[in-house]
Amino acid sequence: MARLDVLPRAFYDRNPVTVAQALLGTQLVREHDDGIVTGIIVETEAYLAAHDPASHAYSKRRHCYRQTPRCAPMFGPPGHAYVYRSYGLHSCVNIVTEAEGTPSAVLLRAVRPEVGLDVMQRRRGTGRRAALATGPGNLCQAFAIDLTLNGWDVTRGQHLWVAAPAASASLQIVRSRRIGVADDLELRFAVASR
């Protein structure tokens, strides 16, 4: 978790489909008052800036992209967090991709915990280790990610950031449809379970 390995802004200044795959195998790090936790990102989804009605930046009413207070971070520069509240209960975290003005992002859906399992377990209040940081809502709870981190610059190497993998082993990546999205695009990427 050396801060030297913090992924730079250029990493995110690419197509979200590319970034979603490149993020697999990298290390998510969260420093918070009650402890540091880290884990390997194992599942992501891309949300596109070009005709993606599932994107929060896309207005289904007007059939066009539109900046609103909620999705504003998506229109900002790459490498910032976009955190939103889902179903009134859970937080979900994205990392913004591509240039300012191009509203795309990658949703973090699952992390394989590495450091701070006990901290995560306390935050999650669950005994089930397998589900500690699986699912976007669970991930945010385990990593203490809430709306106060909305817009946070994850290239700063403080509070919340992403570090390059120690050794870039080639991963088997599974591509499939996004969860809870009613279209046929295969924009979900996951590390093959084995």
Added chain:
DNA sequence: CTCTCGATGCGCT
């Protein structure tokens, strides 16, 4: 294991 359903807040129009 699979499926169903309720909780719950707010963004958007």
Added chain:
DNA sequence: GCGCATCGAGAGA
């Protein structure tokens, strides 16, 4: 007022 980029409990197989 409607509809979620969700989760977990509970029922049934």
